[in-house]
Amino acid sequence: MPEKPILRIENLRKSFGGTEIIKGISLEVLPREVVVIVGPSGTGKSTLLQCINLLTRPTGGRIWLADREITAPGVNVNRIRQRIGMVFQEFNLFNHLTTLDNVTIGLTRVLGMKADEARRKGRFELDRVGLSDHADKYPAQLSGGQKQRVGIARALGMDPAIMLFDEPTSALDPELTGEVLNVMHKLAREGMTMLVVSHEMGFAREVAHRIVFMEAGFIVEAGPPQQLFEAPRSERARQFLSMIARSHNGADSPEDQRGRVADDATRKP
Amino acid sequence: MNEFFIFFQTIIPELLQGTRVTLKIAGGALFIGFAVGLPTALIRVYGSPWLQLIVTGYINIFRGTPLLVQLFVVYYGLPDLGLTFSRLTAAYLTLGLNSSAYQAEYFRGAIQSVGEKQMVAARAIGMSRFKAIRYIILPQAFRLVMPSWSNEMISIIKYTAVVFLIAVPDLMGKAKMVSSRYFAPISTYIIVALIYLVIVGLATLILRYVGKRFETPGLESMETATR
Amino acid sequence: MDPRLHGDDKKPEISTFYDSIKTETPQEKSGRPGQDEASFVGASATTFHVTHQEAMSVLSRSLLTVLQYLIPGIGITVSVTLIALTIGLVIGTVMAVLRIYGGRFLSPVAAVYSIVVRAVPVVVIIFILFFVISELVDLSPFLSGAIALGFASGAYQSEIFRGAILSVPPGQMIAARAIGMSRFTAIRSIILPQAVRLAIPAWSNEFTLVLKDSTLVYVIGVPELLRRAQWVSARTLEPFLAFGTAAAFYIVFTLLASRLLGTLERRYKIIM
Numbered sequence: 224m225p226e227k228p229i230l231r232i233e234n235l236r237k238s239f240g241g242t243e244i245i246k247g248i249s250l251e252v253l254p255r256e257v258v259v260i261v262g263p264s265g266t267g268k269s270t271l272l273q274c275i276n277l278l279t280r281p282t283g284g285r286i287w288l289a290d291r292e293i294t295a296p297g298v299n300v301n302r303i304r305q306r307i308g309m310v311f312q313e314f315n316l317f318n319h320l321t322t323l324d325n326v327t328i329g330l331t332r333v334l335g336m337k338a339d340e341a342r343r344k345g346r347f348e349l350d351r352v353g354l355s356d357h358a359d360k361y362p363a364q365l366s367g368g369q370k371q372r373v374g375i376a377r378a379l380g381m382d383p384a385i386m387l388f389d390e391p392t393s394a395l396d397p398e399l400t401g402e403v404l405n406v407m408h409k410l411a412r413e414g415m416t417m418l419v420v421s422h423e424m425g426f427a428r429e430v431a432h433r434i435v436f437m438e439a440g441f442i443v444e445a446g447p448p449q450q451l452f453e454a455p456r457s458e459r460a461r462q463f464l465s466m467i468a469r470s471h472n473g474a475d476s477p478e479d480q481r482g483r484v485a486d487d488a489t490r491k492p
Numbered sequence: 493m494n495e496f497f498i499f500f501q502t503i504i505p506e507l508l509q510g511t512r513v514t515l516k517i518a519g520g521a522l523f524i525g526f527a528v529g530l531p532t533a534l535i536r537v538y539g540s541p542w543l544q545l546i547v548t549g550y551i552n553i554f555r556g557t558p559l560l561v562q563l564f565v566v567y568y569g570l571p572d573l574g575l576t577f578s579r580l581t582a583a584y585l586t587l588g589l590n591s592s593a594y595q596a597e598y599f600r601g602a603i604q605s606v607g608e609k610q611m612v613a614a615r616a617i618g619m620s621r622f623k624a625i626r627y628i629i630l631p632q633a634f635r636l637v638m639p640s641w642s643n644e645m646i647s648i649i650k651y652t653a654v655v656f657l658i659a660v661p662d663l664m665g666k667a668k669m670v671s672s673r674y675f676a677p678i679s680t681y682i683i684v685a686l687i688y689l690v691i692v693g694l695a696t697l698i699l700r701y702v703g704k705r706f707e708t709p710g711l712e713s714m715e716t717a718t719r
Numbered sequence: 720m721d722p723r724l725h726g727d728d729k730k731p732e733i734s735t736f737y738d739s740i741k742t743e744t745p746q747e748k749s750g751r752p753g754q755d756e757a758s759f760v761g762a763s764a765t766t767f768h769v770t771h772q773e774a775m776s777v778l779s780r781s782l783l784t785v786l787q788y789l790i791p792g793i794g795i796t797v798s799v800t801l802i803a804l805t806i807g808l809v810i811g812t813v814m815a816v817l818r819i820y821g822g823r824f825l826s827p828v829a830a831v832y833s834i835v836v837r838a839v840p841v842v843v844i845i846f847i848l849f850f851v852i853s854e855l856v857d858l859s860p861f862l863s864g865a866i867a868l869g870f871a872s873g874a875y876q877s878e879i880f881r882g883a884i885l886s887v888p889p890g891q892m893i894a895a896r897a898i899g900m901s902r903f904t905a906i907r908s909i910i911l912p913q914a915v916r917l918a919i920p921a922w923s924n925e926f927t928l929v930l931k932d933s934t935l936v937y938v939i940g941v942p943e944l945l946r947r948a949q950w951v952s953a954r955t956l957e958p959f960l961a962f963g964t965a966a967a968f969y970i971v972f973t974l975l976a977s978r979l980l981g982t983l984e985r986r987y988k989i990i991m
Contacts (some may be wrong), residue, residue: 278612278716305618315613319632329617332627363710390625556970558931561945565966568952569959646838653840657938664842680853681847685839692838 226253227291229385229416230275236283237270239320244270246440247284249265252385255414259427262437263463268420269312271437272387275418276307289384305333308378308386313394316362322373323349323358326380335380349374352406368399373408379410386410388419424467428452434462499679505668510666511687517583517662524588525648529595534625536600551671554593560654562586567658581629583655583662591648598644603629617669635711642699644693653688663687758905781955785964788951792944793968799865799933799943804926806869811876816906818881829877836874842935844871849939863938872929879925882917884910916987923980934969944968 228251237245244267252258273279275286277293277300283328286294293303317325323345325355330341349355352372362370371391378386388407392400404426411417411430421427426450427434434451436459438443444457534682535547567582569675577585606629609625614624657664785899788970818829828935836844848867858866895905934945944965 276616278615301615301618301620303618304616307616309613309616311609311613311616312611315609317610317632319611319628319635319708328627329619332623333618361709377617432587508738553966553970556973557928557966558934558939558945558969560934561948561966561969564945564948565959565962569962572957572959641930650838650840653842654935662841677850681843681850685835685847687839687845688840688843689835 227289228252228287229254229256230288230418232275232284233286234284235271235274235281235286237267237274237279240284243282244440245274245281247488248437248440248442250435250442250445252416252418254416256432257411257419257430258433258435259419259421259431260435260437261420261422261424261427261463261467262443266438267440269389272309272389272418272420275387276304276309278304278309301333305329305381306384308381308383309373310374310378310386310388310391312390314367314374316370316373316377318362321359321361322354322365325362325373326377328422329377329381344380345376348380349373350377351379351409353402366399367395368402371395372402375403375406375410385416385418388417388421389421390422392421392423422466422467424452436463438463453468499674499676500683503630503674503680503683506666506670509685510661511662511691513660513665514649514652514662515691517580517587517652517655517660518645520584521587521591521652522645524584525591525595525644528543528589528592530599532592532596533599533603535610536596537603538621538625551596552591554590555597559586559590559651560657562590563654563658574707578661579655579658582658583652583660587648587652587655590651591644594647595641597634598637598640601640602633605636606632608646628672632711635706638699638703638706640694642703645699646695649691649695650688767988778960779814781957781960782964784955785948785951785957785961788947788954788961789944789964789968792877793941795861795941796933796943799861799868799936799941800926800930801871802862802865803868804929804934806866807872807876807925807929810870810873810912811880814873814877815880815884816911818901819884820906833874833877833881836871837878841868841871841932842938845935846941853991860936860939860941864939864941868929868932868936871932872925875925875928876922879918879921880914882915882921886917887913919980919984919987923977923984926976926980930972930976931969 230250230252232248232250235245235248236243239274248271250258260271262268270279274281281294284294285292288303288306292298293300299447317328320328323342326348327338328343330336330344331338336344346355346358349358352375354369354376355374357365357369357373362373365373373385375391391407392403395403400423404423407417407419407426408430419426419431431448433445434448436451436455436457438459444451444455444460451460454463455464460465532547532550535543536551539547563582563586565575566586567579570577610628610632611621611624614628615621619627652662653664655662656668659665667680667684669675674680780807814829814832817825818833819826821829845864845867848870849860849863852863891909891913892905895909896902900909933943936943937945937949940946945962948961948965950959955961
């Protein structure tokens with residue numbers, strides 16, 4: 224039975240000044256689906272995510288969240304953003320708030336939840352990302368990997384319909400990426416709908432249902448990981464993937480990466 | 493030396509009366525400066541281009557002219573335009589607006605160093621612009637602005653010392669009366685200097701304590717240019 | 720006590736804009752307009768026949784008078800500022816060096832100077848030094864004022880230079896000593912030249928501060944811009960025009976000063 228998509232993007236365009244960054248992208252994400260967007264940097268992947276939760280206004284095209292067109296005029300953007308979780312490359316944690324308060328501030332100030340209820344929910348989300356012991360620390364006292372997990376917990380707290388990840392591990396030291404990818408892996412298993420921009424090929428191969436290869440503002444090719452990694456149809460995708468494999472040779476080659484993620488996953492509670 | 497102590501005892505009650513006025517004016521000016529300066533800073537950062545231009549002009553006028561000139565314009569000059577203030581009101585108003593321009597710059601610096609990313613993250617969880625400023629940007633800006641704000645407080649205490657020139661009976665005003673009554677300007681003004689030293693010393697200690705209390709890891713301090 | 724000190728007791732006559740336009744009909748003014756609201760309203764009512772052109776020509780005539788008075792004050796304001804800054808520069812540099820390298824006896828002296836002087840309003844320092852100097856030597860208020868302002872600025876400048884010296888990397892001193900320089904030579908030819916450049920932004924700020932604080936020598940009767948504005952306001956009975964014009968001069972000066980020092984800053988920036 225064909226499911227209704229949670230996110231539907233139709234011919235999306237975005238330009239800054241005179242230059243068009245996104246040149247007509249159409250994409251659907253089904254419930255519980257994990258879609259990983261790959262592609263060279265500067266091809267509009269992050270801009271695409273920012274358009275989806277309306278942090279930047281698209282110049283053309285339409286976006287639906289479930290049945291609702293969010294690009295329609297008069298839509299309350301704050302309402303929409305509550306339903307779309309966003310995880311940033313640089314975490315962007317609120318520096319003046321403890322780990323727990325980073326999660327609860329959206330609950331109390333945006334959703335209007337009672338303080339103790341919000342705290343219970345906040346602790347639950349911190350537990351989900353394995354950080355319940357760090358609830359009272361400030362962002363400056365956490366490692367990069369822990370910060371990013373708080374970032375994920377903060378987004379999860381709002382019970383989003385879909386989570387957007389904007390290169391969640393690329394600001395991290397290599398030895399810290401595992402803990403974040405683990406959490407994301409766990410979320411995927413729990414059935415969270417996720418749209419991930421990432422260079423972590425191991426994660427993409429292991430977790431994604433579908434890979435989207437983007438270049439120069441277009442979707443060049445999309446398909447299941449098997450197909451895209453083993454037998455890419457387009458020359459550009461083939462070149463890009465072999466370049467990534469070469470440059471990440473050693474600890475970060477796709478094979479090793481997959482091994483590490485799987486290994487970490489079994490080690491984690 | 494003994495003579496100096498006797499003189500000290502004779503004039504100190506009157507000087508303390510003036511000190512009370514000095515502290516009141518400083519407190520009032522800081523309050524006005526905050527009440528006007530914070531919105532000014534917010535407009536300076538988040539306002540429309542036109543409003544930003546107006547606000548920048550306001551800030552530059554008050555920061556580009558001497559306080560004493562401002563005081564004379566307000567007290568002697570504005571009546572020409574039909575705006576008349578009592579001496580005390582003129583003192584509060586001038587020092588307050590003057591401080592607001594400096595405070596606005598300190599707040600602007602602090603808000604800008606909180607950074608655009610915090611705003612983006614707040615908007616991403618569905619906060620309105622207003623809520624993001626209220627709950628995310630300003631709490632951080634307040635912590636960052638503490639060192640400059642402390643300096644501003646000290647500056648304002650010291651700058652109140654010009655209000656006697658429009659005959660406000662502050663510490664300096666009283667000192668002037670006393671010194672001409674006893675023909676002892678040097679001793680009088682040395683005692684005045686000591687009183688300011690004590691006030692500023694106490695204020696520094698209090699501010700240091702308050703600053704410690706609100707310390708947050710990662711938001712330690714930010715030194716901006718102060719006067 | 721110098722009678723000039725009490726110059727500020729005699730406030731200039733205050734009048735309204737309309738009062739001052741009808742200069743042909745001199746009228747007894749009784750103090751500030753706030754105290755005689757009735758006469759103010761009456762005055763404005765009787766002057767409605769003054770046409771726009773007439774008002775403008777009277778205004779430009781007053782402006783001319785104001786400028787005649789103020790322009791000689793520019794030189795005084797600028798010289799007081801420059802003398803004070805120079806004195807402050809010398810005191811500030813010496814005190815900063817003593818504070819850091821002065822050892823157990825001289826370092827506390829420099830610290831006390833800086834802390835005490837910065838805790839006391841500049842006006843108070845001007846008063847004290849003016850009276851102390853006039854007990855010792857016969858100096859004009861102009862020179863006493865400039866010296867007092869320089870003495871005060873020295874404390875602020877010592878903090879600026881101290882911060883700058885401390886932000887010169889410690890390796891610089893070690894490297895200088897390693898090639899055989901004496902401590903004094905190292906400070907003079909390695910540390911200070913770098914510190915001076917690092918200090919330019921803060922020093923520019925101090926420049927405009929001293930420029931603005933130069934109005935404070937008003938209290939000892941130096942005929943600088945503000946004092947002259949007061950004189951002319953007593954003559955034209957248009958204090959807003961007089962003090963407003965003075966304010967405009969200061970804005971121009973502070974803008975010019977920060978432009979100039981900005982250029983200096985860009986030129987002597989060290990890349991570290």
